[in-house]
Amino acid sequence: MIRLINMKMLTNENTTESSQIKGTILVLGSGPIRIGQGIEFDYASVQCVHSLKKLGYKVAIVNNNPETVSTDFDTADRLYFEPLTPQDVMNVIKVEKPLGVVVAFGGGTAIKLAKYLDSHKVKILGTSADAIDLAEDRERFEELCDRLNIKRPKGLTVFTEVEALEAAAKITYPVLMRPSYVLGGQNMIVARNNADVKEYMKIILRQGIENPVLIDKYMEGTELEVDCICDGENVLIPGIMEHIERTGIHSGDSIAVYPGNFTPHIEEKIVRQSTDLALALGTQGLVNIQYLIYQDDLYIIEANPRSSRTVPYLSKVSGVPMIELATRAMLGEKISDMGYGTGLYRKPDYCAVKVPVFSFEKLMDVDTHLGPEMKSTGEVLGIAPTREEAIFKGMVAAGWKMLKSGGVLFSVRDSDLPELPSLAQKFYDLGFTLYATTGNAATIERSGMTVNHVAKVHENYHDNVMTLLESGKVVYVISTSAKGRDPLAESVKLRRLAVERDIDCLTALDTANALADCLAGPYTLDNTSIIDINHDLVL
Missing domain, CATH: 3.40.50.20 (Rossmann fold)
Incomplete structure (x- = not known):
């Protein structure tokens, strides 16, 4: 029935x-x-x-x-x-x-x-079932990209733990591991050693997989995404969105800026490759394509021949009714007959920023560290004449307190230490009191800043990072240590305590830099501008 x-x-x-x-x-x-x-x-x-x-x-x-x-x-x-x-x-x-x-x-x-x-x-x-499978099938998609001269991170497909270890050794660490036909980045991780691969495959194999696990070389670069409307012959690109956070954080958890800031060479390449790919897939309707820029070259991450989570956001800020146009294209209409040209749509005179919203205070035992698996439960939109003001408005709307004084605790992983001094300097120049765990503190001190050394829990049970957060002296925690799948890990407990004490916690250096730049700017809730997105005018 x-x-x-x-x-x-x-x-x-x-x-x-x-x-x-x-x-x-x-x-x-x-x-x-x-x-x-x-x-x-x-x-x-x-x-x-x-x-x-x-x-x-x-x-x-x-x-x-x-x-x-x-x-x-x-x-x-x-x-x-x-x-x-x-x-x-x-x-x-x-x-x-x-x-x-x-x-x-x-x-x-x-x-x-x-x-x-x-x-x-x-x-x-719209887009055929075979084309949808083509976008998900590793071997078929690689062949298509090769034919179109579109670069991809090196990748392999595996079904067993042994195959996964062999593939990771061949590709070289770090690698991105994910099931095919994944939803919201579910069960995706960045594996940095054999132990990570073994742990991941044990979890996946227990669930029983029908489709292969995809293993890609993890390339840390600037991530961007494009939503295209294709009628089978022509392609309209309403906009290109640039992520503040580098690759490794799910697009749904990243701060996305429209229009993105790219060199003319890269922008031309994005438009050309997106157009070629949409047509080669036989797209009729929407296709979302994610790229990364690594060492001034463009690499494709994935293509999804369907609507994406950025479509409502991009439809509003670009003025292009994307779903209506895609629906009409699915039924055989041509973009040229809908009153729109092809290629990249016009750029507005304003900047729009999508900022994710999280509900970690309601999700117990969840590590707040951001990674390939999506954790946000919503998003807000900040629109302003400049990129900096739009990010400020977005972060305020997303619930960031934007406090301009107090203490900042640094506990970043070893691979982030080279970038730590420049980040710490921004907070130091703003007058914040710096706190850091031993390795972080030494790195900051070598750059001539005053920092308070803080012990980890196993180093001093009575006076450590946890008691510091309990004291109320810290208003921001910057913790990028490895994602903890173990809720008993100290880094996970630190981030959970920050949530429970209502302390803003940042788990990516790029987000922390964006926050510091906002705090250094002249913007407050009393002096931000209002944008009329229907006429591109500042009111």
Whole structure:
């Protein structure tokens, strides 16, 4: 039996006149929302439904999350409150007999059904199931990138621990490990030695994997992403977003700046390669592409032929109705007939910054250290005439207290020590009192700054980093030590205590530098400007 709310099928009577209806299209939502899969997919599903109804189609939606707008009784013509499983979706298809099914706006949950539906002769609207698989299949995607002369970090696919260790040795550490068809960076790590690889593979193999584990060379560079709209012949790029944090932190947890600041050479290469890739994939609709810039060269990280979490943000700040255009492209319309040109869309006279929001105070025993697996539960948008002011507004809106005095505790990993003096200098010049663990303190002192040495817990049980946080002297903690999968690790306990004491804790040097630059600027809540994004004017 097909279950709906109250075991009934909800029908919206106030729909397009029957004489105008062209047929039914089925839209798959995102299912239950979890961390790593936010409401941006609900936004995309709803915008798609509105666009289809405007075009004269009858729309049915499948989604079983009552907390989303897509499951409001008046969003679609029919709502099936069903799990997004192959059997349940096929039951709905047998009832509705749709012209086609839209899988591109429900995130990873919906896109995973494409192969199954295609095998059962169900028409997938937009990008084909084979193209979706091409973007996820390591060997096929590498062949495509080679053909298009697009560089990628060296990578291999494995199924066993032995294969993983051999692959890591061949690629050389550090490596990025992740399952294919991953959602929100789930179960992704940066492995820096054999022990990390063994631990990771034990966890993954216990879960039982059907798809291979992907192992890539981890390259620490500037990360950026592009959302493209493609009609099969032409490509529109509403904007390019630059991440403040370097690679290694999930895009959903990174501060993203639009428009990004790139050299003309790199920007031209981004546009050209994105266009080539979108066309080669046979994209009809949206495709999200993530890149990194390493040693002044461009490398592709991944391509997802579906809506992404940046689409609502980019649609608002660019003025391009991305979901509507993508929906029309999926149905065969050309971008040129929609009133838009191709290539890179215009750059605004303002800067927009997306800043993630976290709920660590509500999630016990979760390490706040950011990495490849997404942990944010929301995001805010800061818009201003300059990049610095936009970041300030975004950080304030995200809940950062932006205190300009007090103490700063440094406890960064060894690989970050070369960059520590320049960061510490920024806080020192602002008049903050510096505290640091032994190795960090010695590094800071060699640069001529005064710093207070603080013992770790195992070095002094009565006077250490934990008692310092309890004292109230510290307003910022900067802790980048290795991600702790062990909740008993001292670095994890330090970060958890910071959360419990409501102390801002930063786990990436790039975020800490952005914070220090904001604190050094002239901005306060009383003097920030207001932007009219409809006219690019400062009010």
